[in-house]
Amino acid sequence: MKRQHYLTALFFLFHLGAFSQTILSGKVLDEKNQPLPGVNIYIKGSYDGATSDVDGSFEFETEEEGSQTIIYQLMGFKTQEFAIDCDSSPISLQNVSLREMITDMNAVTISAGAMQASDASKAVVLKPLDIVTTPSAMGDIIGAFQTLPGTSTVGNDGRLFVRGGDASEVGIYIDGLRVGNAYGSTAGNFPTRTRFNPNLFKGTFFSTGGYSAEYGQALSSALALNSKDISPRSQGDLSLLSLGGGYSHTLSSDKQSITLTGNFFDLGPYQNLVKQNIDWERGPHSWDLEMASQKKLADGSLLKVMARTESGGMKLWQKQPGKEGRGVFIDLDNRYTFAQTNWKKAYENGWTLFSGISYSNNKDDIFYDSVNLQKNSKLIHAKFTGIKDFSDRISANSGIEYIQNDYSEGIVEANLERDYTDHQFYGFTEWDFYLSKKLVFRTGLRGGNSSLNQETWVDPRASFAYQVSENGQISLAGGTFSQVPTENFRALTPELKNVKSKHLILNYLYGANGRTLRAEAFYKSYDNLVTFDGSPMAPEKPINEGKGFAKGIDLFYRESRLIKNTDFWVTYSFVDSKRQFDQYSTKVQPAFAPRHNFSVVAKHGFQKLQSQLGMSFSMNDGYAYTDPNQSGEMNSKTRSFQNLSLSWSYLPKPNLIIHFAVSNVLGRENVFGYQYAQTPNASGVYESLPSGQAAPRFLLLGVFLTLSKDKTANNLNNL
Structure with a gap:
């Protein structure tokens, strides 16, 4: 046992x-x-x-x-x-x-100078839907961004002015490709609009300064519009407006889609019904045709094609100060063509490649009194970029670009013409280093060369962001920025050198629970600004001798949960800007740069009524101007600008939207400056006329009907 x-x-x-x-x-x-x-x-x-x-x-x-x-x-x-x-x-x-894994969801983002209108970013300031529902914007992309910090509203111009810079200092891009003449041609202090429909884009990146090395040729700001990918459904969209109408039809499948759009606008009938401050002979009118196509190729890449052609014009009489009669007759005829294609593919090895080319062609035929002026501007932009994610902590964005700019202007009767062709070459590289999910550092270089002025330059840029709390972060951005002078100056003096600016921006961003707070301080210096003798209508001897600066603070607050069914944002900007430029011999406050700018936008939804009420209010402390009856330059200022706008959107059926909007509800007589006579009258006084609004108010009524198999689809699905 x-x-x-x-x-x-x-x-x-x-x-x-x-x-x-x-x-x-x-x-x-x-x-x-x-x-x-x-x-x-x-x-x-x-x-x-x-x-x-x-x-x-x-x-x-x-x-x-x-x-x-x-x-x-x-x-x-x-x-x-x-x-x-x-x-x-x-x-x-x-x-x-163990090292923390850095992803788009948990990593801090650089917010200094940058604002986005996209659902793809956690630092969103405006969404695409905001662009068309902001009452004062009247469906214009720029109109919506004029309610953001750093911008100034110049009501008789309509373009985007940023932090003491003029409208030419804002570069506009579609899918990373430069757009030439992005605004419609206009005359006689009648405000212009961007040419492109907000429905084309899935998101918008707007930088008020210190922007990426990928973009150039803009002293103040970059506005990048990102077009949509493949449409989710086939549908037709009919638009009937008090100013015209249009129809858009989309054909879509799993791997491709195409949208064809046609619009016609004529303000003549509307202007006959509503009192105007402009003596119109023929109101602004235009037609346009547009195509946007997207296709997913067999290798997984995405190919996009966009094309647009349009024609428009206007005829008006511009009264002259100190003179009797209707004034000078202006007849403007404009033709515009834009086309671009781009290709993009993401590879498994961390590379993302992009290539594209765009073409813009703008022709203006202007009769100013008895003089026939013709202007033609062409822009070709080709670009190739490669983004490489070496790890979750290091990535690089590099590329090369080519721009060809052809410009001509002439007086037909005198058989006079001046023109130029400029070939520009660019290269850039930009690196992101995520030291942790709370700290990111970005550094970049952008270099360029112009064949016309035989100049080569390099612009360094750098920025960083640090997360100081669960929902708050600080960012710092700075760098140098170069831009060739505007076309009319280069045609007169081809050897003009680049104008330059330097940016320094400190930003704080808080975002949580439907609440966004941005506070930003900035300083911007200018060098080599163009000055000239004579008047802006007939500049003489332009040279690079101007200088200037712009400094200030921007505040932005957005809230969507404080009041039930109400979304609102409040903006305040202080800009202290002085610059010697154009015809000025001293540093002056520009007419387009009011010191104090304030706006508030609010939208409230009435679910039972299937409606949304919108309100926007903008004001500033007035515009500087020169009164020749007093000594000095920019010696006077208009009274404050104020504009209260309202809108109402109603959905009687899921596929039907009725929208009504009115600007300047209170009918305030806003003045943006004064036009003075060239010589004094018998009493020794220079007589003047105010440059004001085209009309006391602007009213828009629109009916939008969507036809598709999905009976709940409507125009809001396009945003």
Whole structure:
């Protein structure tokens, strides 16, 4: 019996040796050498493992033998693997440090100078829908951005003015490609609009300064419009407006879509009904045809094609100060063509490649009194970029570009013409370094060369962002920016050098629970600004001798949860800008740069009434101008600008929208400056006429009907 127990014990001892175990232990830390609890540690291909304790330590046993792989894994951190040798002896592993994984969702973003209208960014300021529902915008992209900090409203111009800079200092891009003459041609202090429909775009990036090295030829700001990808459905959209109408038809499948659009506008009938401050002979009118196509290719890349052609014009009489009669007759006829195509593909090895080319052609035929002026501007932009994600912490965006600019202007009767062709070459590189998910640093260089002025330049730029709290971050951005002079100056003096600016921006951004707060301080200096003799209508001897600066603060607050069904934002900007430019011999406050700018936009939804009421109010402290009856330059200022606008949107059926909007509800007589006579009258006084609004108010009524298999689809689905 004893012999039997002895043999049994030997049997169990034999099996214990056959299934010997290895004990593994260690400790897991984070990048700051602090204990990291909750980490899963296990042997690859087995069920043997453990979870680290509060102090980061762990211990477990494994029956695996020989060469094995141990894995450390925790959500939000980069997984690490190590080779070990299990030989039944206890293994004390060295302390392992896990690095946080940086993703678009958890990483801090650089917000200095940058505002976005997109659902793809967590730092969103405006959404695409905001562009068409802001009452004062009347569906214009620029009109919506004029309610954001850093911008100035110049009501008789309509273009975008940013932080003491004029409208030519804002570069406009579609899918990264430059758009020439993005605004419609106009005359006689009648405000213009952007040419492109907001429905074409899925998002908008707007920088008030310190923008990426990918963009150039803009001293103040970059406005990048990103076109839509493949449409989700086939549908037709009919628009009937008090100013005209249009129809858009989309054909869509899983891998491709195409949208064809035609519009016609004529303000003549409307202007006959509503009192106008302009003496119209023929109101503004235009037609346009547009095509946008997207196709997913067999290799997974996306190809986009966009084309637009339009024609328009206006005829008016411009009264002259100190003179009787209707004044000078102006007849403007404009033809415009834009086309672009681009290709983009993301590869599994971390590369994303982009290539594209755009073409813009603008022709203006102007009769000013008895003089026939003709202007023609062509712009070709070709671009190739490559983005490489070397890891979740380092990425680079680099590219090369070519721009050809052809410009001509002439007086037909005198058979006079001046023109030029400029070939510009660019290269840029920009690197993002995520030192942690709370700290990112970006540095970049952009270089260029112009064949016309035989100048080569390099612009360094840098920025960083640091997350100071769960929902708050600070950003700092700075750099230099170069831009060739405007076309009319270059045609007169081709050897003009680049105008330059330097930006420094400090930003604080808070965003959480439907609330956004932005506070930004900025300083911008100007060098090589163009000055000339004579008047803006007939400049003489332009040279690069001007200088200037702009400094100030911007505040922005947006709230969507404080009041039920109400979304609103409030903006305030202070801009102290002085510059010697154009015909001015001293540094002056520009007419387009009011010091104090304020706006508020609010939208409230009435769910039972299937309606939305919108309100926007904008004001500034007035515009500087020169009164020749007093000494000095820019010696006077208009009274404050104020504009209260309202809108009402109603959905009687899911596929039908009725929209009504009215600007300047109170009928305030806003004045943006004064036009003075060239010579004094018999009393020695220079007589003047105010430059004001085209009309006391502007009213818009629109009916939008969508036809599709999905009876709930409407125009809002396009935004």
